[in-house]
Amino acid sequence: MKHIINFFFELGMLKKTPRSGFQFLGSGSESVAEHVFRVATIGFTMARLDKQADAFTVVRMCLFHDIPESRTGDMNYVNKHYVDVKEDQVVKDLAKTLPFGDELKELLEEFNKGESREAQLARDADQLDLILELKEHQDLGNSYAKDWIHFALKRLKTDLGKRLAAQILETDSTAWWFEGRDHWWTEE
Secondary structure, eight states: OHHHHHHHHHHHHHHHOBOTTHHHHTSOOOBHHHHHHHHHHHHHHHHHHHSSSOHHHHHHHHHHTTTTHHHHOOOOHHHHHHOOOOHHHHHHHHHTTSTTHHHHHHHHHHHHHTOSHHHHHHHHHHHHHHHHHHHHHHHTTOTTHHHHHHHHHHTOOSHHHHHHHHHHHHSOTTHHHHTTOHHHHHOO
16 A cells, blocks of 8 residues: 555645746746646546547546656656656556556556547647647737647647637637626626
């Protein structure tokens, strides 16, 4: 049981690990754990909309896709150009300590290959979270966010991911709580 508890503590590192790309964007901050939560929710939604993918597999991939960052930190696209991260070694070392280690390794290998329907949806969920975050920054006036969105859109693989991204770009990020709710702001 000690290895399981150590794993739980290690997961806590993701709450303390900042997503490093925001330093280049010039605005915002987010932990890896915050990112993973929305990715998993997006992945579940996409799997349900897709109706061909196994939602449980998609969600597990989304939940675990950034687990290695508890040991490596978050490597943004600039970092990855220069730093050789031993993610495979992290997964191998972690998997040795967990009773479901082989399953974890298989999930991350499948996610990284990006060949199965589930992996493509999970990878698109990862990009859609980024696009959502960037759209929020764009709506708040960060002009650089548009350039980042352009490249994130190119990484989408599924038609569903592309359709969702198009809708994200057409939707004001405050519409979910502001649009059509004038009475919230005028009534006492």
